[in-house]
Amino acid sequence: MSDDTSQPFLFPAIRHKKITADFDGGRITSDGGVLLLAAAERRIGMADRLARLIADPRNPRRVTHGVADILRARMLAIACGYEDADDLDHLRCDPGFKLACGRLPDTGRDLCSQPTISRWENAPTLREVIRLTYALVDTWCDSYARPPAAVTLDIDDTVDVVHGHQQLALFNAHHDERCFMPIHVYDAATSRPVAIIIRPGKTPSGQEIRGHLRRLIRRIRSHWPNTRLTIRGDGHYGRPEVMAWCEAHDVDYIFGLPGNSVLHRLLEPSADDIRVRRAETRAQSLRGYAEIRYGAKSWKQQRRVAARIEATTLGLDIRCVVTSLRGGNAEWLYGALYCARGQAENLIKRHKGQLASDRTSCRSPLANQVRLVLHTAAYWLMLTLRDAIPAPQPLASAEFTTLRNRLLKIAGRILETATRVRIAFAAACPEAALFRSLAISMQAAGP
Structure with missing residues (x-):
């Protein structure tokens, strides 16, 4: 039966030259950076660590995809932006993903499919x-x-x-x-x-x-x-x-502590001082901090409470935290320690x-x-991939989406011969130098 799903298509002509296209480029991956993720996975051994915790009742002589291989393929796909298990039905023969999972791009077996992924997501016991x-x-x-x-x-x-x-x-x-x-x-x-x-x-x-x-x-x-x-x-x-x-x-x-009338009454002297000073200086807002001992009815003892009090032209805004810490003043507890939870x-x-x-x-x-x-x-x-990027590089603090777009979504032609596998990445890749240094630095050290 002829394959009629792949039909050439056209783009607008340039300088009178017709532009035709088709998905017949051969063994090309659009996720060449998945090999960097594979190096990060080998560094922390995540797939093997998780696989050891799941019982595999299958006959070892009939197993095509080990549990570690299944989990590794799923994790790599998620990191590359393929969050649905259905995507593995297409990625299972992608040469980049096959190499990342330790299989040859042409002669190696294809990776696991979506039903295999779904079965193992539902397999573990409590x-x-x-x-x-x-x-x-x-x-x-x-x-x-x-x-x-x-x-x-x-x-x-x-x-x-x-x-x-x-x-x-x-x-x-x-x-x-x-x-x-x-x-x-x-x-x-x-x-x-x-x-x-x-x-x-x-x-x-x-x-x-x-x-x-x-x-x-x-x-x-x-x-x-x-x-x-x-x-x-x-x-x-x-x-x-x-x-x-x-x-x-x-x-x-x-922990944050919701305000109530008792807390506001205990904090009123400090709040009134801040309110008066704001009015005297005619500032738009004035912020201060206070500390009290407070015990709610449901508590068996009094505890340390730090408050941030802000007076503005619209009124007072009081935020409180309760803590077991004995050191630090109210400003450090709320402004530096608690607000860092953002x-x-x-x-x-x-x-x-x-x-x-x-x-x-x-x-x-x-x-x-x-x-x-x-x-x-x-x-x-x-995170392991990002931590491997040297600090002077802009991507050393980049979001995961930026890392994916700049380092993972890199096209590459993969050619397997009798003695080697050669990967030809795009010559115009903007992050070629960083990609090369990461590939070298993340290799496992020799004996």
Whole structure:
């Protein structure tokens, strides 16, 4: 049967010369930079780490695609912008992706297809999914050459809109959507993800947050028993159960604290001073800081509260945080320490918007958690690649979308002969020098 799906087509003529085109260029990949991602994956061993945690009941003599190969292909595709498993039906014969997964472009077997990907996303049991989630924490801990003296972890949740009848999906009145509300934990100082947990589409309770933190801190301390840990989150993480648990287990915290009439009454002397000074100087706004001891009815003790008070022509704006930290003044606690949590929100946007981690469309919550693990693994690949770029380079601090467009989406013709595989990249590539240096520097060291 003749192949009538590939028909030549025309572009407007230039200088009376007709321009014809067709998709018959041969073994060309549009994602030549996937080989850099493959080097990043080999450096951290993410696919092998995850594959060891999933039982494979298949007959080894009949296995075409190992679990590590399946996970590796999925992670590389996500990092390159192919977030749907359906894309593997086309990418499975792409010569660039085959090389990145350790297969020859012509004589090697094609990669796994979408049904294989979907089966393995739904295959892990509850215990295996828990181990996969813990593996993300282990990867973060292993990313440090030595245990740090202190680490601040940002915890937050984000809306993940669903479009079906997935388990755990609930209607959230605040977002006016049926959704999940997965919890993200980041080491914002280094932009590294620590843990991502799927959960129902509602605000987490104090008991739920305490349970997540208890398991997370226990895992971290199995690696770093002497590291000082600080948990940072917004107002709905500052629950009495959470603060009491942190105090009992030598974990510092700083959480947002919603305002109320009692807090405003205690802060009135400081607020009045700032208000009067603004009026006297006729400034548009004047900001100050104050510190008090405050104990809500649901608390068993008084705690340290730092407040940012801003007087403007429109009135007063008072924002408070509650903390277990004893050092630092109110200005440092709120302005420098707490406000730095805004970076975590940017990291969540990067995780969702640039790696499409909100594609949690499986019916089972276990399969959706596996997807979050795979998208987080792709996050690690992109982060490892970016960290390998020397600091003077503009791309050393670029967003993942920029890295993808400048370093990954590079066309290359791939030719396999009897003795070698040759890749010819585009001669006009703007990042050719950086690409070459990265390819050399990310190679594994010899014996």
